[in-house]
Amino acid sequence: MQDNRHAAAIERSLGLSGRFAPSPTGPLHMGSLVAALASYCDIKQRGGRWFLRIDDIDPARMDHEAIEHIAQALTVHGLVADGPQRQQSQFNSRYRRALRELIGECFYCRCSRRELRDHKIYPGYCRANQEKQSNHAVRIRADRRRRSFTDALRGTCDFLPEEEFGDLVIWRKEDLVTYHLATACDDSMDYSHVLRGDDLFAMTAPQVFIMAKLGLSPPQYAHIPVLTFADGTKLSKQTHAPGLDNTQPEANIRAALDFLGQAPPNAQFTVNQWIHWAVTHWHLKAVPSQLKPYVADDLA
Template identity: 60%
Template sequence: MGSLVTALASFCDIKQRGGLWFVRIDDIDPQRADPKGLEHIKKSLMAHGLSGDGPMDLQSHRQADYASARDRLADFCYFCNCSRKQLQGMSIYPGSCRHKRAFTADHAVRIEVDDERRLFLDQYKGECAFVASEHFGDFTIWRRDNLVTYHLATAYDDGLRHSHVLRGDDLFEMTAPQLYLMEKLGLRPPEYTHIPVLTFADGTKLSKQTHAPALSIMKPEVNLRNALRFLGQQPPNEQFTVGQWLEWAIRHWRLEAIPHTLAPFSQSDHQ
């Protein structure tokens, strides 16, 4: 239900403006790749009428593009082989490897950040500010095991291809480092909207890790109505079809109606 709420919100928000909606799967880590999970996502989106305006984009197919993005950042980057143990307890990397500028295998690639104050506007949260050196410090754009990091892959894709990004507030912290990368890559950042995520009554986010029940596709119209209710959109008490619910949702969509804390999810909301 948590993913449906966010997917539906981003769908309505862009469709109301007459835009196109794209689905991207962030599957860059082969160790965490889950073909069954991917099939389930596809089926579930389809059952709820949420089909993208174009083929589903898989990040795992674009490693070569990410590698060229990494190379474009070379002037700002250095190689780091600090172990997890060495970094333990540090919230900000102290830059111990900044002198390692020549390519070295089995090293992660880190970007050196500055201490300029930057601003951005979030359509839901308002104006936000960050100072890279204070908020996150030098961060990894390429992993030691030769894979792109989530930050670089997402910054590159969003900056290159998307004009609007609406996602859950659990990803808000990712925005500043991603904006930093887009700036260094000369990409135009999208307009951001971060909305509250669905949680259990104790405040934990609904996810596979927290044993949220998998969304059933048996009654998608009921799920859509529930998702709209969580989003504060006040859906009418009607027996609409999936198509009618989406039509209603786009027509009546109000970002400002989303409550700052969504009503907690309970088992009775599960069909």
């Protein structure tokens, strides 16, 4: 009996996995290192496996150089994945299967961006349209059922689909999967834990709704604050966040741990020693509710 319980516990721990899932829009910057490191430490401390997933479903925003740069920068910083790099563009058959499963709860939407401009939530114009045409988006009907998910920092989060986000587009009129559907499939099928920036918190309820419609369970979520400049804007390619300097990974990791409130020591560690320290001392609850602002050259 003891042994069985022990075996079951091992099996569960082997099933633990997390991911860092950047969009390949530009090089890795300090904000992405903070998110990657946090997701790595959180799952590694639990004895789980960590993966890199490139969220490349939008061909218009693809940057092949960025994919290479991201993978290389993570390796230089000691964040080595426990398996081959995954790319959402490789999972198209998974997303099409999900679309087929959901189609009975969907309708075809021919509204233009302009028609919907003044509506925060889709007003339901095309709800009766069951006729497929190639230039129509596919929306899934929201319902009135209250659902919830758990966030390690915020606790239980309730939502009512119809009031909070309405009929979501799950397939674009350009015949491409949407971020919501792709991420709902991958996060529930492949990972037990999703730790990501709280700029994505608003995406969680729609994704959990889609998971529920597919009969899938949500992962355990944790949303941590994102790194911003002093004026509050998020570090990104659009806000000209500088790419990480791969010649000083030790200083970068220490800075990322400092942003994350982990109180790193003033030590001359190697990259591997820093990662070991970070995983051993990782404490999610120590992450401040707002990270101190990023200043481009405060690593010295």
